[in-house]
Amino acid sequence: DLSLDPDTANPYLVLSEDKRSVRLRGAPQELPAHPKRFDHAFCVLASEGFSAGRHYWEVEVGDGESWGKNWEQYHAFTSPETPLSLCERPRKIGVYLDHEGGWVAFYNADNMAPIFTFTAAFSERIFP
Structure with a gap:
């Protein structure tokens, strides 16, 4: 099981207490500056x-209208x-990483x- 790193989360993203889910909020949170934090991308x-x-x-994206969609x-x-x-629109994305093969593939998991x-x-560690 993967958990999310709060030090990387964009200020508009709210992590659940167990750090396994995230939701978008309408206004940014006051978060401490961190070199790993995404400031411009959600x-x-x-x-x-x-x-x-x-x-x-797998990543459950649910019914939200905003993920990965632009114009x-x-x-x-x-x-x-x-x-x-x-x-x-996928509700769940499957992600397959082959580190040595040098590729990451995304699928509609359903x-x-x-x-x-x-x-x-x-050449370095890959973080989901």
Whole structure:
């Protein structure tokens, strides 16, 4: 089981007491400055990372309207952004990391439809 790292959470994100879920709030919280904190993106990382091997985890995104959606289109956070063609809005995302293979793939966990795959040469620990 993964837990979320409060030191990385954007001030608009509220972590649950058990640090296993997060929700977006309308105004930023007063949080201490931290070098790991996401100040401009609504992101949070897990406390635990992976430096080798293959790993799978799932993220429940529920019915929210705001996740990963920009101007009525879903995008992968690449540079520049990559538009995604999704037949339906996923409620649960499956994430598969192959550290040595150098890729991370995202799936609709309900039907295993592929969403997007990032490729990179990972040289450091990867944090979900």
